[in-house]
Amino acid sequence: MDGIHDMGGTDGFGKVEPEANEPVFHHRWEGRVLAMSRAIGVFRAWTIDTSRYAIELMAPSFYLSRSYYEKWFLRNQNLLIERGLIDADEVAAGRALRPAKNLSRGPFSLADVDKVTRRGSYGRPAPAAAQFKVGDRVRTRNIHPTTHTRLPRYARGRVGVVERLHGAHIFPDSAAAGKGEDPQWLYTVRFDAQELWGPDAEAKLKVSIEAFEPYLERA
């Protein structure tokens, strides 16, 4: 979707302000939100793509005015309700009002921690041969799906060069729409800055994206 989250190239956000000796969490609750996000993953009630899409769907004014972990919290709580793991009246009450339905496994416990503090694998067997090879010139499609996509706006309809092949991966556009993994070849596609930003682009700059095959056509 052409959402507020798609920030590459947007002007007006000012300088980057690194914080010296930044703590991992600025508030205790931020750590709890992060940990809950990881823990609830073992119930496989939604995918990483769904969780990103849920944040993208937040109203732009909300997205811009809330902190990172506030958005995560709201996303978690909403998806937990939407997928039936908890109920809205329980959130209102601040406590459980009824037992969990169809609990697929025991509670997330200490023994499960290692599983969720290491990234999983998103690679899948390729459904077909790759259409492009390293060195090919490709053009990104000028697509504007209203649902989740990982093709950023600044890199649509642009000509670049395939630099790397990463095998086939879960296709986020499909997974976030609840249409299954639909694995697609994943490429690193590199663009000259002028192709993206025109004649006033910074000199000696190249930018790459990770592009799924359906985002690309031969140039």
Place this chain on the structure above:
Amino acid sequence: MHDAAFLGYISSMAEHDHDHNGGSNLSEMELRVRALETILVDKGYIESAALDRIVELYETKIGPHIGAQVIAKAWSDPGFRHALLEDASKAVAAFAPHVGNVGDHLIAIENTPQVHNMIVCTLCSCYPTDVLGLPPTWYKSFAYRSRAVKQPRAVLADFGVTLPVETEIRVWDSTAETRYLVVPMRPAGTERWGEAQLAKLVTRDSMVGTGLPKKPSEVA
């Protein structure tokens, strides 16, 4: 995706939030987060001790010191450097199960005198967490996400870094599940240094590409 409960929840939060700079919103968040944790524990989804452990891991065990050891090893051992650039997930897992618990799709890219690499995620906050820990706030900020792909030299200036005009800047937008780790250039004057000492030169920002390693004089 947006049911009435969700939208109602947003407006209820907005009503609570009169003062962004005051403490009320934060304590409100603390209460709401505690309530959700209570519900999840009571319903049998999670145990709080396991959440404690995750927080502790990210605060004390999973951080940029892991990446720093990987980089120091790459600087010291040409065979490892080659393996790292070939398949970073495999190389790091083989090098040091004790160092980190590294998942798939980690890719190491090397800075050279000709090319300086920088990593960003313009769409969200994708970051090589297994080797660098959780991303700092600046990495997730709108300023970084919006500018890194368009004005990386200006962004580098925000970090106090100026590169020679002839250096090419290569920005990698992490738009998929691949995760990038920058291998910075080994500082001159460290030829006799061992890995442990070299690791002290490797900053988090140097592995994201918004910084350079420390000078030998800074850690000697």
